Amino acid sequence: MVKPLKILLLSALALGAWATISARAAVVGISLPNDLKDYRWLQDGRILKEDLEAAGHEVLLEYAGQNNEQLQLKQIASLIEREVAVLLIAPVNCDSMGETLEQAKLKGIPIIAYDRLINGTDAISYYLSFDNQRIGVMQGHYLERQLGLEGAIEPRHLEIFSGDGNDSNAKYLYDGAMSVLAPYLKSGMLKVSSGETSLRQTAIKDWQLEVANTRMTTLIAKHGYSSHRSRLDAVLSPNDSIAQGVIKALLAAGYNQRNIPLVTGLDCLPKSVKLLSEGLQAMSAFKDSKVMAKEAVKMVNAITSGQEVDINDLDSYHNGAGPIPAVLLTPLMVTRDNVAHTLFDKGYFNEQDIKNLP
Ligand code: BGC
Numbered sequence: 324m325v326k327p328l329k330i331l332l333l334s335a336l337a338l339g340a341w342a343t344i345s346a347r348a349a350v351v352g353i354s355l356p357n358d359l360k361d362y363r364w365l366q367d368g369r370i371l372k373e374d375l376e377a378a379g380h381e382v383l384l385e386y387a388g389q390n391n392e393q394l395q396l397k398q399i400a401s402l403i404e405r406e407v408a409v410l411l412i413a414p415v416n417c418d419s420m421g422e423t424l425e426q427a428k429l430k431g432i433p434i435i436a437y438d439r440l441i442n443g444t445d446a447i448s449y450y451l452s453f454d455n456q457r458i459g460v461m462q463g464h465y466l467e468r469q470l471g472l473e474g475a476i477e478p479r480h481l482e483i484f485s486g487d488g489n490d491s492n493a494k495y496l497y498d499g500a501m502s503v504l505a506p507y508l509k510s511g512m513l514k515v516s517s518g519e520t521s522l523r524q525t526a527i528k529d530w531q532l533e534v535a536n537t538r539m540t541t542l543i544a545k546h547g548y549s550s551h552r553s554r555l556d557a558v559l560s561p562n563d564s565i566a567q568g569v570i571k572a573l574l575a576a577g578y579n580q581r582n583i584p585l586v587t588g589l590d591c592l593p594k595s596v597k598l599l600s601e602g603l604q605a606m607s608a609f610k611d612s613k614v615m616a617k618e619a620v621k622m623v624n625a626i627t628s629g630q631e632v633d634i635n636d637l638d639s640y641h642n643g644a645g646p647i648p649a650v651l652l653t654p655l656m657v658t659r660d661n662v663a664h665t666l667f668d669k670g671y672f673n674e675q676d677i678k679n680l681p
Pocket residue numbers: 363438439455490492493529530562563564589590
């Protein structure tokens with residue numbers, strides 16, 4: 324008698340579990356800004372898709388070509404039309420999505436702003452990102468320490484680069500770094516020969532390596548930066564693609580491992596990990612896409628099963644329509660001194676593969 328009861332109970336449990344899983348299984352729409360040659364977004368898309376599918380969801384993943392704003396709006400409109408259960412969006416333009424996202428709101432589709440905040444709309448339910456303002460602070464502190472700004476008696480020389488003007492992360496990174504560096508600019512202990520210090524003056528379209536390279540090459544020619552002429556101690560670069568363009572220009576101007584100015588970055592792109600291990604890039608921050616995808620799955624599961632979403636920040640990030648409840652993650656700080664220990668020894672990258680990169 325006990326046995327059938329046990330079977331009955333087990334089947335009921337299995338049925339219950341199945342019901343919970345099937346209640347959660349949903350179609351998730353993902354819209355990412357850039358694909359071509361772009362390691363960062365290709366990697367995020369691949370891992371997100373794998374993890375969401377492993378959790379039983381169906382994934383519709385769209386890439387907006389190469390930062391094509393209009394294409395992204397069309398793709399999102401079509402995901403909304405297909406009535407996906409949740410939308411994850413990393414926008415090309417953080418300020419131009421309001422109208423398209425109104426439709427999602429009308430249909431009751433929750434939206435998670437992924438990595439980049441979406442501004443000027445109350446259609447956003449959550450923000451999931453590594454804390455970009457905090458990364459800017461990290462970059463600023465790194466330069467402050469390495470340049471010995473505290474207590475310095477003679478000025479240090481800096482040039483500043485920022486991200487794309489349509490990406491709110493450009494502003495968060497800039498504001499974070501400036502919260503540390505601005506007092507030194509004011510006191511004259513940090514000098515920027517170009518005089519270009521505002522976000523607008525230093526923005527690099529689409530965060531492009533080539534655009535950064537052209538600007539750095541121009542700055543070098545204009546101000547005579549070189550190891551034996553006009554002094555340049557550091558370049559504040561918000562991410563790795565821009566850092567790569569800057570470093571390429573510095574190497575072309577004759578700098579080498581021993582005298583290259585400190586260049587900051589973000590993302591730990593494979594090529595930048597190589598530059599870090601060669602001592603050519605000074606620091607980067609590692610945003611582990613796997614950690615972010617894990618959080619995304621948790622959020623989607625909670626939303627689709629009607630549970631409360633576990634957030635860790637209520638009001639640090641405002642999008643113009645109000646504060647957005649957020650899951651903010653902390654990246655690993657990687658420098659040319661700790662790259663082996665932080666990225667190779669822990670298995671994030673294979674040292675030989677990195678060495679073999681062109
Ligand atoms: C991301 C960075 C990335 C940049 C360019 C920013 O919004 O936060 O990690 O390097 O976009 O793709």
